[in-house]
Amino acid sequence: MAALVVAIFMGGTVGGVRTSDRVRPVPVIRLAPCTCPPRYDLWGDQRACPSPRELAVARSMDMPVAIRSACVTIGFLSAAGAVAQGYPTKAVRLVTDGSAGGGGDVLARIVVAELAKVLNQQVIVENRPGAGGTLAPPVVLRAPADGYTLLQITVAAAANVTLRPNLPYDLLNDFSAISQVASGPAVVVVHPSLPVRSIKELIALTRARPGEVNYSSAGTGSSTFLGAELFNHAARVNLVQVAYRGGAPALVGVVSGETAVMFSPLGSSLPLLNRGALRALAVTTSGRVPAIANVPTVAESGVPAYEFSNWYGWFARAGTPGDSINTIQSALVSVLGRPNVAQRLSDLGYLPVGSKPGEFAAYVKENVDRLRTVLQPQRRPGGAR
Secondary structure, three states: OHHHHHHHHHOOEEOOEEHHHOOOOOOOOOOOEOOOOHHHOOOOOOOEOOOHHHHHHHHHOOOOHHHHHHHHHHHHHHHHHHHHOOOOOOOEEEEEOOOOOOHHHHHHHHHHHHHHHHHOOOEEEEEOOOHHHOOHHHHHHHOOOOOOEEEEEEHHHHHHHHHOOOOOOOOOOOEEEEEEEEEEEEEEEEOOOOOOOOHHHHHHHHHHOOOOOEEEEOOOOOHHHHHHHHHHHHHOOOOEEEEOOOHHHHHHHHHHOOOOEEEEEHHHHHHHHHHOOOEEEEEOOOOOOHHHOOOOEOHHHOOOOOOOEEEEEEEEEOOOOHHHHHHHHHHHHHHHOOHHHHHHHHHOOOEEOOOOHHHHHHHHHHHHHHHHHHHHHHOOHHHOO
């Protein structure tokens, strides 16, 4: 700052006007150490600024408005730099419950690549898959509540509250919601040989052949399981689960005809739908999905109480400073609003969200309560089913 002020006084250009043409030479002002508290130092942390006496001297010499304005601008720019030096000051770790290369992992890496640019810090994705998504939360719970270890989980975490009552953590009390990053619509798909072309026909077939029509899932507690079980509850039918070790084998099961139905993530099933390997009956969201706008929703197909989508959300450990949570949430909203990010997520079948912490916390609790109503009768002591 001192160098710039000296340049102005010695003769330079301000706004395209030679300062030497407008002001007479004046002595260079000596800058005394700032006596302001660091937190309110508008000139920047540990930077020199004119004392009140020196500012009075400058004014007495009829310092031009342009020069005084330049000094004030420098002060505010320095303040902005001081703010930027706050959280985060080091790399941030995002622990996800998805496996490397899986849908949640790909989603996380698309987001953090842009988030790192906004935060000006590295954001590292750490995969902790397994045990129905219950291995990732304890990692964050063991870390300090300083905002440098975050958690990405899905709707399965809300189901685990009921399905796995002996969890080593409390989802609603041990973590602070940051934002829902995205939702993952599902589509009800059937093997082309199944004699149904609508949800109404699927319901009729299931009721005519109770216990015989089955569905593929990636395992109890997965989004593919939850979508189907919520449908059973809302439509009052009994599609029978055939659990596979993951979403890919489950999808192969319905493509091969081993199973009849699947509530499949849209991104996974869309290429197969385009090839005619599967038939779409309905999407599970409350509204139609642009990628397959000709496919109706389950609700408009005869089950008005039904709505489901997988959500991907970020959390911090409870006790994390609110300013840190707000910084991450604001950065996420900025990233999700970028056209390149929105397009990449859309291509994978995701819908960007970017909700506020309070909104997301309420949404998670609503999910926990809703899923408890459906899943409680199915749970056995110890979490077995």
